[in-house]
Amino acid sequence: MRKGSPAKCNFSNEISNSRARTTNRDAAVSKKDTAKSDESFIAENLKLQLKERFVGLPKAFTFIEIIIVLTILAVMFGLFVLYGQVGQVRADLSSQRDQFVSYLRLAQSDASSGKDEENQGIHIEENSYTIFHGDSFVTDGTGNFTIELPETLAFTNVNLNGGGEDVIFTSPKGETNTYGTIEIFSGQINKSTQITINSLGLVTY
Numbered sequence: 001m002r003k004g005s006p007a008k009c010n011f012s013n014e015i016s017n018s019r020a021r022t023t024n025r026d027a028a029v030s031k032k033d034t035a036k037s038d039e040s041f042i043a044e045n046l047k048l049q050l051k052e053r054f055v056g057l058p059k060a061f062t063f064i065e066i067i068i069v070l071t072i073l074a075v076m077f078g079l080f081v082l083y084g085q086v087g088q089v090r091a092d093l094s095s096q097r098d099q100f101v102s103y104l105r106l107a108q109s110d111a112s113s114g115k116d117e118e119n120q121g122i123h124i125e126e127n128s129y130t131i132f133h134g135d136s137f138v139t140d141g142t143g144n145f146t147i148e149l150p151e152t153l154a155f156t157n158v159n160l161n162g163g164g165e166d167v168i169f170t171s172p173k174g175e176t177n178t179y180g181t182i183e184i185f186s187g188q189i190n191k192s193t194q195i196t197i198n199s200l201g202l203v204t205y
Contacts, residue, residue, distance in 0.1 A: 089188050092150050097184055097193045099147070101203055103131055104167065108201040112174025121168035124182065126154050137166050149184070156185040156192065167197055174201040 061069075107120040116133060123130045123137040130137065130146040138144075149155070158165055160180035169176050179199045185192040195205045 086189055089152050089186050092152060093184060093186050093191065093193060096149055096153055097205060100129065101195055101205055104203045107131060108169045108174045111169035111171045114172040117171060119168050119170050121166050124155050124158055124165045152188050153184055153186050155182060157183040169201050175199060176201050
C-alpha cells in the first residue's frame with residue numbers, strides 16, 4: 001500500500017486546524033453570550049428589588065398625619081407665646097420695682113438735703129403710688145405726681161410702722177417713722193418682690 005502524498009496530508013491538517021479554530025471561536029462566543037445573559041439577569045433583578053422596595057413607601061401624608069403635625073405646631077406656638085408673656089411680666093416686675101425704689105431714694109435724698117424745707121413722701125395704693133411733699137398725703141395736692149403700675153402688677157403686704165400707706169421722710173435728716181416692708185406682686189407668674197425701708201431712710205430690696 002502506498003503512503004499518502006505530502007500535499008494531501010497538509011490539506012487534512014489545515015481542515016483539522018480550521019475545525020479547531022471554529023470550535024474555539026464558537027466556544028468563546030458562547031461564553032460571551034452567557035456573560036451578557038448573566039449581566040442582564042443581574043440588572044433586571046436589581047431593578048425588581050428597587051421597585052419592590054420603593055413601591056411600599058407612602059406617596060403622600062395621610063389626613064391623620066397632617067392633623068397630628070398641626071396639633072404639635074399649635075402646642076409649640078402656644079408654649080412659645082406663654083413663655084414670651086411670662087418673660088415680659090418678669091421684666092415688668094423687675095423694672096417697676098427698680099423704678100419704685102428709685103423714687104423712694106429720691107424722696108429720702110430730697111428730705112435729707114432740706115429741699116423746700118418740707119418732708120417728702122410716697123403714698124401707696126393697690127395699683128399706683130403718688131409722690132408728694134408735706135407732713136401728710138393730700139389728694140390732688142399741689143406737686144403730687146402719680147405713677148400707675150402695669151395691669152399685671154399690684155402692691156401687696158404693705159407693712160409700715162403705724163399701719164398707714166404713706167412712707168414719709170422727715171427733713172432735714174431724711175429719717176422715717178413709717179419704716180417697714182412693701183411688696184409688688186404679679187398674680188400672672190405668682191411671684192413678688194419685697195422692698196424694705198429702715199428707720200434711717202435706707203431703702204433696699
